[in-house]
Amino acid sequence: MIRDPKDLKRYNASERANHWVVGISFILLTLSGLAFFHPAFFPLTQLFGGPVWARILHPFIGVLMAVSFLVLFFRFKHLNKMTPADKEWLSRAKEMMNGDDHNMPEQGKYNGGQKAMFWGSALCMLLMTVSGILIWRAYFGFDITLVRLGAVVHAAIGAVMIALIMVHVYAAIWVKGTIRAMWYGTVTRAWAKQHHRAWYRQVTGK
Amino acid sequence: MALQSLDIKQRSATTTPSTQVRQTVEIAKLIDVSACIGCKACQVACSEWNDIRDEVGNCHGVYDNPMDLSAKSWTVMRFTEVEQNNKLEWLIRKDGCMHCADPGCLKACPSPGAIIQYSNGIVDFHQENCIGCGYCVTGCPFNVPRISKEDSKAYKCSLCSDRVAVNQAPACAKACPTGAIQFGAKEDMKDYAAKRVADLKERGYDQAGLYDPQGVGGTHVMYVLHHADKPDLYAGLPANPSVSPLVSLWKGAAKPLATLALAGVALGSLFHYVTKGPNEVSKEIEDEIEKEDAK
Numbered sequence: 001m002i003r004d005p006k007d008l009k010r011y012n013a014s015e016r017a018n019h020w021v022v023g024i025s026f027i028l029l030t031l032s033g034l035a036f037f038h039p040a041f042f043p044l045t046q047l048f049g050g051p052v053w054a055r056i057l058h059p060f061i062g063v064l065m066a067v068s069f070l071v072l073f074f075r076f077k078h079l080n081k082m083t084p085a086d087k088e089w090l091s092r093a094k095e096m097m098n099g100d101d102h103n104m105p106e107q108g109k110y111n112g113g114q115k116a117m118f119w120g121s122a123l124c125m126l127l128m129t130v131s132g133i134l135i136w137r138a139y140f141g142f143d144i145t146l147v148r149l150g151a152v153v154h155a156a157i158g159a160v161m162i163a164l165i166m167v168h169v170y171a172a173i174w175v176k177g178t179i180r181a182m183w184y185g186t187v188t189r190a191w192a193k194q195h196h197r198a199w200y201r202q203v204t205g206k
Numbered sequence: 207m208a209l210q211s212l213d214i215k216q217r218s219a220t221t222t223p224s225t226q227v228r229q230t231v232e233i234a235k236l237i238d239v240s241a242c243i244g245c246k247a248c249q250v251a252c253s254e255w256n257d258i259r260d261e262v263g264n265c266h267g268v269y270d271n272p273m274d275l276s277a278k279s280w281t282v283m284r285f286t287e288v289e290q291n292n293k294l295e296w297l298i299r300k301d302g303c304m305h306c307a308d309p310g311c312l313k314a315c316p317s318p319g320a321i322i323q324y325s326n327g328i329v330d331f332h333q334e335n336c337i338g339c340g341y342c343v344t345g346c347p348f349n350v351p352r353i354s355k356e357d358s359k360a361y362k363c364s365l366c367s368d369r370v371a372v373n374q375a376p377a378c379a380k381a382c383p384t385g386a387i388q389f390g391a392k393e394d395m396k397d398y399a400a401k402r403v404a405d406l407k408e409r410g411y412d413q414a415g416l417y418d419p420q421g422v423g424g425t426h427v428m429y430v431l432h433h434a435d436k437p438d439l440y441a442g443l444p445a446n447p448s449v450s451p452l453v454s455l456w457k458g459a460a461k462p463l464a465t466l467a468l469a470g471v472a473l474g475s476l477f478h479y480v481t482k483g484p485n486e487v488s489k490e491i492e493d494e495i496e497k498e499d500a501k
Contacts, residue, residue, distance in 0.1 A: 006499070036316040036339065038461045039219040051317055051337040052358075099482040137340030137353060147344050148452040151314075155456050159464035163471045170475035176486045190487045190495045 007186040008203055010109075016185055018072050025065035026165060032058040033158055059136045066129045073122055079109050080119065085198075086112035101194070109199040117168055124161040127153055212371050213325040218315035230325040234392035235365060235376060237300050238402055238430040239440065240414075241386035244269065244283055244298040251381030252281050255366060275301065277354035277361040281378060284441035290433065299429070299440040300378070300387070303350045303363035305329045307423030310449035311362075313457050314345025320360075327392065327426035328367045333359040345457070347422060347447040365426065395428060402430045421448030 011019070032054045034041035045054035085105045089096075089112035096104055096113075104111075110118070134142050134150030142150070172178045177191040192200040200206070214224040253259060260278035263271065269285040281302035288295050309329045312321040320335035321342060331342070331351070338358035342351040351360045366376035374380070375389040388398055399416045406414035415434025418424050429443070437443040 036341075038465050039221055039316070039318060040465065042219060042316070042318060045337075055337040055339050097478070097482070099485060101485070135340075135344070137343070138338075138358070144344070144349070145450075145452075148450050148456070151341070151344055152452050152456045152460070155460055156464070159460075159468060162468055166468070166471045166475060170478070174475075174479060174485050176484050188487070188495075190492045193495065194487045194491045 008192050010181040010187050011185040021068040025061050028061050062132050069125050080115045106197040120164055124157050127157045215325040216323040217319050218312045218321040219318040232327045232392040234395040235427045236388040236395040238386045240432050241384050242298045247381040248378035251377040255377035277352045280363040286441050288439050297440050304348050305426035310345035310347050311342035314341040328365045330364050330367045336360050345453050399430050419447050421446050
């Protein structure tokens with residue numbers, strides 16, 4: 001669907017679908033994972049057909065997320081290299097958060113914050129996958145110290161990752177005109193010019 | 207099988223207090239290793255009373271049979287040959303759940319009511335609430351719980367909670383032909399152990415003593431050991447068992463802190479939106495684009 005033929009294409013259908021698979025599996029993992037993390041969240045297991053099903057399904061959804069995230073990672077890795085402009089952007093992120101983005105340095109397709117989010121998520125995903133395998137009792141039986149370490153890492157990094165993704169989702173809600181990029185792949189030229197001017201210049205040639 | 211005749215002291219994954227009004231006598235099983243002859247009557251009695259039949263295995267050339275605890279073998283005799291004071295000693299230890307006062311399994315369990323600690327000290331698994339995650343195995347300092355391959359539930363010695371509830375001794379204690387397994391109030395068991403220790407010391411075992419490790423708050427299965435200074439001799443009985451600091455971190459501070467932090471991020475985002483407002487494309491840039499289009 002193209003609202004305005006002059007809208008800019010930010011993501012193709014395959015990239016969008018990939019992101020949705022990661023997103024859906026993340027939400028399912030969060031809901032089932034929190035249930036095992038703190039008794040207050042245990043009733044969430046009912047969303048999965050009961051606690052035993054939640055325990056059975058969680059690691060398989062984890063495998064789905066790990067694989068789909070890996071694809072996403074290799075798709076977007078080259079666009080997320082940190083540049084000096086990104087570092088400057090990050091050092092002045094406070095201005096941005098205060099809603100004053102007029103003096104922020106020009107950003108390419110992704111700004112410093114998004115790139116930090118990308119690498120942070122990738123690191124978390126790696127740790128979650130490795131520690132998750134360590135504690136997947138149904139199929140693996142590692143040394144008890146490794147399993148205990150895996151349990152701590154999985155719980156701690158899981159919490160960090162949930163916080164990261166909350167920020168990721170909030171940023172998309174906060175910056176108006178962003179979420180459509182995830183739905184149908186396009187953004188307005190004005191949006192691009194305001195938030196990612198270097199990318200805007202690159203794709204429009206202006 | 208929740209036992210209404212026994213009061214519950216603690217329940218897994220439960221943040222509110224369990225029944226506290228009654229004070230129950232703490233019980234204990236005392237295993238006098240020095241009086242054990244390794245006949246395995248306790249293993250058989252356990253299998254019979256609890257109606258579990260493990261697969262008949264193979265002989266591995268040692269006395270241990272079966273070789274390890276399993277979902278269907280809640281107690282096993284572990285045989286060790288060691289040299290002490292220039293003499294060969296044949297040490298036989300009946301292994302199984304120690305029923306810790308501070309149980310690592312219960313601490314680690316994420317499923318409400320899957321692990322129960324009765325006020326008499328028995329730690330019991332309620333399989334109908336077990337989700338099969340294996341966290342109890344991760345939490346146990348004695349490597350006792352086993353996950354069944356058939357139903358993915360965790361199993362271990364129940365200290366015959368069903369028998370104790372009706373004032374009967376556990377099946378193993380009932381069957382022991384030498385009186386090596388005693389059962390009663392924990393205080394009485396300690397007194398009995400003191401007599402046994404004194405006797406052993408008289409017979410030349412200077413380091414004889416009671417094994418009631420305080421690192422797990424004491425246990426409700428205790429041993430009289432001839433070499434209480436070296437519990438490791440008895441098929442790796444840990445000298446100072448305690449719930450691993452990793453497990454305490456995972457199930458202690460991490461839970462409330464991370465929950466608060468996540469709530470903080472969620473509420474922080476909401477109030478950021480409310481106080482700073484949305485980040486919209488400026489009118490200025492929209493006009494610029496419109497002007498370009500009009501050209």
